Amino acid sequence: MxxxxxxxxxxxxxxxxxxxxxxxxxxxxxxxxxxxxxxxxxxxxxxxxxxxxxxxxxxxxxxxxxxxxxxxxxxxxxxxxxxxxxxxxxxxxxxxxxxxxxxxxxxxxxxxxxxxxxxxxxxxxxxxxxxxxxxxxxxxxxxxxxxxxxxxxxxxxxxxxxxxxxxxxxxxxxxxxxxxxxxxxxxxxxxxxxxxxxxxxxxxxxxxxxxxxxxxxxxxxxxxxxxxxxxxxxxxxxxxxxxxxxxxxxxxxxxxxxxxxxxxxxxxxxxxxxGTKMSSSKGVGSSAKEIADLLPPELLRFLMLRTQPRTVINFAPNYETITRLFRDYDTLINKYQANGTGELTEELMPLFYAQLGDEVKAFQPFDYSTLISLLQIPRLNIQEEVVQRSPQPLNEYDQHIINQRIASAQKWLQDYADEEEKLVLYLEQVPEKANELTEEQVTYLQKLSENLQNIGNWEAEALQTLIFSTTKELQVQQANAFKAIYLSFLNKERGPKAGGLFSYLEKEFVISRLQDVVNLNLEKAKAQV
Structure with a gap:
């Protein structure tokens, strides 16, 4: 109970x-x-x-x-x-x-x-x-x-x-x-x-x-x-x-x-x-109003309820913590919908009490971390992209939840995201650091661009699988392979899920960029010889 x-x-x-x-x-x-x-x-x-x-x-x-x-x-x-x-x-x-x-x-x-x-x-x-x-x-x-x-x-x-x-x-x-x-x-x-x-x-x-x-x-x-x-x-x-x-x-x-x-x-x-206890008079920590401006109401209630009252909640509104909060909430929504009977098990009670009313209203969850990434893609219509990526047509309540999450992700990017957590895509030119790849990384990107030519399903999971299978094909260390991808598009060594990143971009652009990076590095190697 x-x-x-x-x-x-x-x-x-x-x-x-x-x-x-x-x-x-x-x-x-x-x-x-x-x-x-x-x-x-x-x-x-x-x-x-x-x-x-x-x-x-x-x-x-x-x-x-x-x-x-x-x-x-x-x-x-x-x-x-x-x-x-x-x-x-x-x-x-x-x-x-x-x-x-x-x-x-x-x-x-x-x-x-x-x-x-x-x-x-x-x-x-x-x-x-x-x-x-x-x-x-x-x-x-x-x-x-x-x-x-x-x-x-x-x-x-x-x-x-x-x-x-x-x-x-x-x-x-x-x-x-x-x-x-x-x-x-x-x-x-x-x-x-x-x-x-x-x-x-x-x-x-x-x-x-x-x-x-x-x-x-x-x-x-x-x-x-x-x-x-x-x-x-x-x-x-x-x-x-x-x-x-x-x-x-x-x-x-x-x-x-x-x-x-x-x-x-x-x-x-x-x-x-x-990790710091907060004080009203000292102005330490995030105010209730600020966190309410960041999180949809059900998610803020859920933050308080997903742990037992006698357990400390350590809330840092960074990328990892906030995306996990939404993911945990969506996991329970999916379990509730899979149940089909409307029965509330003890596991689902935090979800029930997180609602503003006396019922759990089902909806199609849309991944919050994906929204954070999509919002940072230049010239992309976020609403159209969400509709395309949703497995089922969105009803009015689905759209309401999506709008809440878009507003939350925008607020997070504006007020809470560190520079390291922000996605800055280099669309017009090859990033500077992409000119400094190892021979192994250049070989990997060349093979990856060839394999991407033949992929029919340009979706995040299929792309992620191909990215991994190419590392195995060449016996390349995964860390080095992913570093090469992020440097080629973001000018930094880390980033969001690479398959997701590719799925936000046009196939032709991704392959063209990989080829440009390969050519630049090959030319640089020749010049050094």
């Missing part, structure tokens, strides 16, 4: 699935993994006929702790330590910083067919919905301190209270420390040395902790959120799920202070981009 279906099968009664994000900057693609995982749990519960709601919270009362490198440092540095919702918007279309960055992320939700009910922490605090829990945690501060010490060995002083006031003088929330509570007001100090990234102003005084005047520390806030919105299922990333980590502390506070069981939890792993 697929992992999400197991969770759904075990769930009893009404379920509330919850996920959340602090919009400290452009949201990276790593944050999408949790979103997709929670969405799939929600869908699995619906398919199992269980009553369920999916919520997504925006933790916009958290402090701005870094100005991302892509923002104006001078403009935003004065707002360090402020609640994100009290920081100005970096651009038009949003009232503040938090709504600006979460708005971009929510656009990706729509793109992926993810439709949770959203809520903002500012509204929970300012409306008074968290007041009761703020009072409970302040009155039981000794139990919160105990939970921190027992679980994470963090020792809080006896006058530490789990609350941060928004300083009435300077507006910062990151620098304030509460040291007393009289049942209606807290005493706080805005400490100059509270953090290593911004100084507090030194102001102190008594203020009500209710109706948005401050916030709970996030491990305590997590527990309050569970209670206020009724969460029953909330997964967490590996960083929060380690022994003695944030989730363990929150669970302990939930049991110790509220005397309730915390929601169901299971950890999930990171997404690494080129």
């Amino acid at each position: 697929f992992w999400a279906d197991k969770i759904a099968a075990d769930a009893q009664g009404y379920q509330v699935v919850n996920d959340s994000k602090t919009p400290s900057g452009r949201v990276h693609v790593g944050s999408l993994r949790g979103v997709v995982i929670h969405d799939v749990i929600y869908r699995a519960l619906k398919h199992a006929g269980k009553p369920v709601k999916f919520l997504y919270g925006v933790d916009d009362y958290d402090a701005l702790d870094t100005v991302p490198k892509y923002l104006d440092q001078e403009k935003f540095a004065p707002y360090l330590g402020f609640p994100l919702c009290n920081v100005p918007s970096p651009g038009e279309g949003a009232s503040d910083y938090a709504k600006y960055f979460i708005g971009e992320f929510f656009e990706v939700f729509d793109y992926l067919g993810i439709k949770p009910e959203t809520y903002f922490l500012r509204n929970l605090y300012r409306s008074g919905k968290l007041n009761t829990h703020i009072d409970t945690f302040l009155k039981n501060a000794h139990l919160v301190r105990e939970a921190y010490k027992e679980v994470s060995k963090a020792d809080r002083p006896s006058n530490w209270y789990p609350f941060q006031v928004i300083c009435e003088n300077c507006g910062k929330i990151a620098t304030t420390e509460v040291t007393d509570y009289n049942g209606s007001e807290v005493f706080y100090t805005c400490k100059p040395d509270a953090t290593n990234y911004v100084k507090g102003c030194g102001h102190s005084g008594w203020v009500s902790p209710f109706n948005g005047n401050g916030k709970l520390p996030w491990k305590v806030e997590w527990v309050a959120k569970w209670e206020v919105v009724g969460v029953t299922i909330e997964m967490a990333g590996k960083d929060h799920s380690q022994k003695g980590g944030s989730r363990d502390v929150a669970n302990a506070i939930c049991r110790k202070v509220l005397q309730k069981q915390p929601p169901f939890h299971s950890p999930y792993e990171f997404i690494l981009v080129n």
